Amino acid sequence: MCFTQNFWNLFISGIANGLVYALIALGYTLVYGVLQLINFAHSEVFMSGGFASYFILNALIGSSQPHGLASVGFVVLGIVAGATGGGIVAFLLERVAYRPLRRRNAPRLAFLISAIGASYFMYNLAGKEFGRDAVSIPSPFTNGTVFTVFGAQVQTYYIVIAVATLVMLVLLDRVVAGTRLGKGIRAVAQDAQTASLMGVNIDRVISQTFVLGGLLGGAAGFLFGLNAGVVYTMGFTPSLKAFTAAVLGGIGNIRGAVLGGLVLGVAENLGIACTQSSWRDVIAFGILVLVLLIRPTGILGERLGRSA
């Protein structure tokens, strides 16, 4: 096999990528659950998170080298900044590009077009206002090998991603399973009409769902940007893959999004080992088409109703 020598290295970095995809995919899945629509502008929610965390950390860290507890603090700060940026943008997005159409009961095509318009508006505006060159987020920690598994080096960056993602997933699980909002989301996902008859404020639930997805997507923007830098076009490819991940796991299904992200992250990494890294996106796209051909409902099936 072509990837035997560095299988575990690829596997571990694939998991790290996959977790980021999963965070973005959750935004797609949550919105899909309540609206039955792909949020084409989710890529820009992700991008906003990247920029928000960049501005905060750039101002606070500058050229210093944080250590120890300060590192942890800055990572948390970066996540919070990214999540806030993503959440705000997602909120505005729903208000401007979705709600007026929902009020009018517009055709689904109109929602998709409006979301695409919003996406292009946002990322090109970001390019105009924040410059069109990639910038790198000052690292809150010193990256290095922490330990090795099967000869593969596990870096600090991977551990940060893993811990941060797991914490967020647990929080999301609590929110969806245990709060009023979660109940609202599940109710709307199962049957919006009945939910509204039962007194669920659909507008509010949809808005909050966008924000919830935006928080995760924005945080993912930070985690992604730590390694790859921040640029106005950063949203496109990771989002396309996250969508693939969401479909792979079963869109509308929260666990499916996480599983899909992990599978896609690993599959893509192992795939490029057999070809070249420039084919990475082609592999992900091939997976998307294959899934849609063979099992369009995804590995775990579509359903938000059954919660995380």
Next chain:
Amino acid sequence: MSDSTTAATTEADLIIEVDHVTLRFGGVTSLLDISLVQHRHEILSVIGPNGAGKTSLFNCVTGVYVPQVGSITFRPESAHPVTVVGRKPHRVNRLGIARTFQSSRLFNALTAFENVKIGVESRFHTGPVGAMLHLPRTRREEHRGDNRTKELLEFVGLRDRADEVASGLPYGDRRRLEIARALGTSPELLLLDEPAAGANPAEKADLSSLIERVRSEIGISVLLIEHDMGVVMSLADRIVVLNFGEVIAEGTPSQVQRDPAVIEAYLGTVNENGHEPPAAEGAPPAVAQTRQNPSAHSGGNSPSSEER
């Protein structure tokens, strides 16, 4: 009248045979071991309380649902019997089985004429190239289609409303238009799903005579779901009664009216003042089940059992 036609139809061959059909959605059984036959030139009525599975039966016969068990054969005694199960709805229509819907589903932005013409043209062969180039065959088919459409509009009494937009037509006319569109596809068997629901007495009488003429003048067999017992008793040669997805009685109108099982089924659902069978109100549970129908998501008409 009904007695004499029954005698005549028993000699005619069968138009459709439903043989031990069972349909499930997840854990819910919508149809259980249904068997029935219909003769050529017969008006067979399917009645039963809400949720008895009448529309599910229609959906099985028209290829929208694929039952897990059983077979449905069109023209079973002819030289070329064809099985319906597993064919897509448009293929089933092409065989010669047309239908209308419980809540009439017209092409509302199109005129009455265009609505019917779409049905008529489904048997034609004009493709995109012929259409773009105005080939002779295209022109011939256009001409033929126009004539046939006019005939059908004349037949249902809508000739003078041909150029009106469907959404603007009054209720009774919408029902007739839907029947004309179905007749346009040149069926041998016409399935009518509650054609008289919501109609006023005059409209009901008109619809009844139209249905009778469909049988007597065009020679089409009619399978009729109807809640209005006046309409059913005056039209039907035979009646099949469903309850909870099972056939509980079958026979001529007078036989069925006396059947204790039928009386109990209706009394059970209407309780105290049970001399009138229930009117169609709201969606029967079977309709709500469509959300769980996996084929609705995967797009195929594959049996549900494969997916679950």
Next chain:
Amino acid sequence: MSAGLQPRTGSAARFWRSTDARRLFGCVVGALVVAVMTGPSGSASAPTSGFTGSLFRPRAFVFVALGLALWAVMTFRSRFGDVVRRANDRIIATPRQLLVNRWYRYIFYLAVFAFAIWYPTILSGYWQEVLVDQIGVFVLLALGLNVVVGYAGLLDLGYIAFYAIGAYSAAYWTGALPIHPPMHLNPFWAIPLAVLAAMLAGVVLGSPTLRLRGDYLAIVTLGFGEIIQIVATNLTGVTGGSQGVIGIPHFSLHVDSLKYVWHVKALPYYYLLLVFVVIALAAFRSLERSRVGRCWAAIREDEVAAEASGINVLKYKVMAFSIGASTSGFAGILTASKIGFIEPGDFTVQLSILILVLVVFGGMGSLIGAAMGAAVLQWLPQFLRVHPLFGFQPQDLFIYLGALLVVMMIFRPAGIVPSRRRRSEIGLAEHGVGTADAMSAAGGPVA
């Protein structure tokens, strides 16, 4: 509308909850957003400079004033709606009524055609180039996408991929690619082969995807648009890679002693394009009014009823998708042959979105709308760029186009020149009747 006619009680609290107030808020915020869009750029090191430069300058007042003026007009219009509508009827509807007469219509078309033939001859060379590269080709592209988005109600976000396939096919058959064809053809004779290639690509991509819900088609085509570019860049041995392909010959005609070659000059290409655009207009018009067009209309409105009426929904969706793909491929050959050089960077996903904007702006399902939308929207940036007053930055184009998509969807979903059928469909869909698109999966749920 009716809110404006109610007597006003003068309570401030009530005003702030009224439609007027919400509109006022929208207009002011919208004006400020436009101020930022048109203002100076910022950078990563000074992320706020663009905003402060736009908002904390006198120019912000100009925009707010414009916003207030817009609000005043909207409020005035809703309050005196009937007056405005009647004036509107008199000014706009009267000439339209004239066109109902067949002879007037023919005369009108003839006049437009004569103008289209004469006008370019008095343009400067620069504008003649714009007319071909930016307008003519894009009108053709918009007409093709209109079949997919407007007629069939499908969302194709990878439309330019087929343009690329057409262009690379032309390059292949004319022998410009590193791999050589069985025989070298004149681009004219490469047209059918390249169109066929684009159509086949459409069928191959469409048939599996169109079985699924419509948003899956959107995302798959979006991905496909990106992938085509990656493939063109990386398959160096086949496509020439990121260097691109040079030396695609110009069109030429050799019929007996008649010999004509389209050289680098724009005008001959313009007339060639004009012929193709007129053919496309006529062909698509017949298509719209034929059995095929009616089937698409039926599918847009109610896929379940369409299937029950014997229409093979999947077949008609694939048909629309591949007709769009062929048109796109065709435009690809024209561009490749005119410019003589193609590279993967010519076929970005952005370009697909641009075509979508042209169609949506003009009017989905409206041939005249799509063509006019394309002409206007492609001309305007060129005009604004050249004109000293505006100083329009081409790299900002997609800020405006993105915003335009959102604004169109909110305020005028049927476009500037709406198709009558399409508009009434959207109106009906908004009242819960029909769907006005083909977004559900074939064989979807039935009530």
